[in-house]
Amino acid sequence: MILKQFKKVFYFSFMLQQLNKEVLLKRREALEQVIKRRFIYQPAFSLYGGVAGLYDYGPVGCAIKTNIEQYWREHFIIEEDLFEIAATILTPEPVLKASGHVDRFTDLLVCDSKTGTGYRADKIVTETLENRIAKEGDKLAADVKARYLAVIKDVDTFKEDKMKEVIAELQIKAPETGNDLTDPTPFNLMLPTIIGPSTKLPAFLRPETAQGMFLNFARLLEQNGGRVPFGAAQIGLGFRNEIAPRGGLLRCREFQMAEIEYFVDPTEKSTFKKFNKYINLEIPLLSRQLQAEAKQHQPFKMGDAVKEGIINNETLAYFICRTYLYLVEIGINPVNIRFRQHQADEMAHYSSDCWDAEIEMSSGWVECVGLADRSAYDLNAHSEATGQKLQAARKFKVPQPRQVLQVTLDKQKIGKELKKDGMALIKYVEALPDDEKQELSDYFQNHEDKVFNIDGKDLTLNRQLVKFEQKTMNVMEEKFIPHVIEPAFGIGRILQAIIEHSFNQRDDPQKTFFKFSPRVAPVKCSILSVVQSEEFDNVIFELTSSLKKLGISCKTDNAGVALGKKYARTDEIGIPFAITVDKETLTAQSVTLREIETTKQVRVPIAEVPRLILELSAGLILWTDVLTKYPLFAAKEEEA
Secondary structure, eight states: OTTGGGTTTOSSGGGGSOOOHHHHHHHHHHHHHHHHHTTSEEETTGGGTOOTTOEEEOHHHHHHHHHHHHHHIIIIIITTTOEEOOOOSEEEHHHHHHHTHHHHOEEEEEEBTTTOOEEEHHHHHHHHHHHHHHHHGGGSOHHHHHHHHHHHHHGGGOOHHHHHHHHHHTTOOOTTTOOOBOOOEEEEOOEEEEESSSSOEEEEEOSOSHHHHHHTHHHHHHHTTTOSSEEEEEEEEEEOOOSSOOTGGGSOSEEEEEEEEEEEOTTTTTOOGGGGGGTTOEEEEEOHHHHHTTOOOEEEEHHHHHHTTSSSOHHHHHHHHHHHHHHHHTTOOGGGEEEEEOOTTTSOTTOSEEEEEEEEETTEEEEEEEEEEOTTHHHHHHHHHHOOOOOEEEEEEEEEEEEEEEEEEOHHHHHHHHTTHHHHHHHHHHTOOHHHHHHHHHHTTTOSEEEEEETTEEEEEEGGGEEEEEEEEEEEEEEEOOEEEEEEEEHHHHHHHHHHHHEEEOSSTTOEEEOOOTTTOSSSEEEEESSOOGGGHHHHHHHHHHHHHTTOOEEEEOOSSOHHHHHHHHHTTTOOEEEEEOHHHHHHSEEEEEETTTOOEEEEEGGGHHHHHHHHHTTSSOHHHHHHHSOBOOOOGGGO
């Protein structure tokens, strides 16, 4: 059923085939040669020996990356009416202290006890045990294998003591030397810097783009007329000082992210009107229960997944659906996608539900998108750190009776004690949401004074200057702190998955090609001449101009080599369509149009070519539609 629901979406037949890890591994060596030869992406600073975890994108890789991002904008920002912002990369330390990154954004580090080489603890444990299982095979005792698999499943949740215990128990050693490993210690992944020569304000290169959207919440709320729900989006660089970057674009120290923060009323996130169109969409889910039972992912209708409590709410489920469709439409094989639910000990304490969109690649299942219900944690954290209330109002059409904790301040005495700062304190306390007013009332049961940090100043309120009284009042609105649904996309990981899934070889293994979705193909079409001749130059020039006026990227080749070699050169970088100019072009004003996977060609009037390529590139029509409209062209042997 997973495949049937997308047969009209998939451009290529290969998308309906299983691409498991073993198949992808067989192609890996040939793929890496093409990646290097055609400069899709390569390690940065190679002239100086390179730096692990940093990559430069060449023309092909850069074009694919740009197209992935552009379709992300169309699929999410335009479709969901999101506000796109561009916040700064440099982030002052207090911001990331409030968000929890300074204290908790860590991985466990172990080192070779003699050479000092560092390793990420969970990865070295996993790789060592996987290698033992593969090497020993059936010789490995069943109970030992079961123990190894249990550790592999849970290792990324281990704290320091547990990790130390497992490394000692299973005798995990440094892979290159066999030396003992040091005890695991937390290693903060953020890259520090200093802002300014005189103030020397401590800062970091941002580890995510999310904080810029939280800090601009009040401005964005105003742009939306004070209404919730609404979403913010941002595409930009993130930085993480990875312990052991590896796997190409899978674990980098500088990487492109695309994130959404969707702000919702916590009383309304369980129902989401737009979710109704996807209740029958089947998506492969690996729930907590399936993981606990050591089972594989299974297809679920999304409406059922919410009803059965597998997914916490419709808003989160909606963005899981939208993420799945996005990945499929940019060329990820749906058979190689699953959504894995975080286990209880994986989730942050403030999260109610978290899922990872994982894509099966040559290195196994790789997290490429994280989707989390972050509750109100971030807005609360920044409110407490700054004294600024990041909240919205739930407005009513008619007055509603509510039990309200009324706060009465002795404004005269406060003004006398605090002078001009008194009004700031009064406004702050009066604007507190009901739950925080209750917390303040409870606090004063056992304390004489409460200190508030407002606009960088510590202002003290004595309990003798405030009174609390429960009253029933008719209100037209009530304040609340929105909850946040966050989909976060790793663009580099998605790009590498697309490249792996799209790569293929013809009967001659030396003839390789990428079957990219036309949406993300680096160049949409090539314009080739059947032979080198000046008489074709005007036609090629006019075609190129017509295509570029429509914003269609194209590559021309009028060199004096066989047409088959020209096709091979464009196939190798995944250009999905090839326009060929031949003798008949000059007399009949038509060209041939070739498609990369089937290599079938049709004859098309020149005047219709630009619009046809535009519709194919945008996914408005499929190649099968072209085959039904235009006559097939059989290439002569000397032209093949």
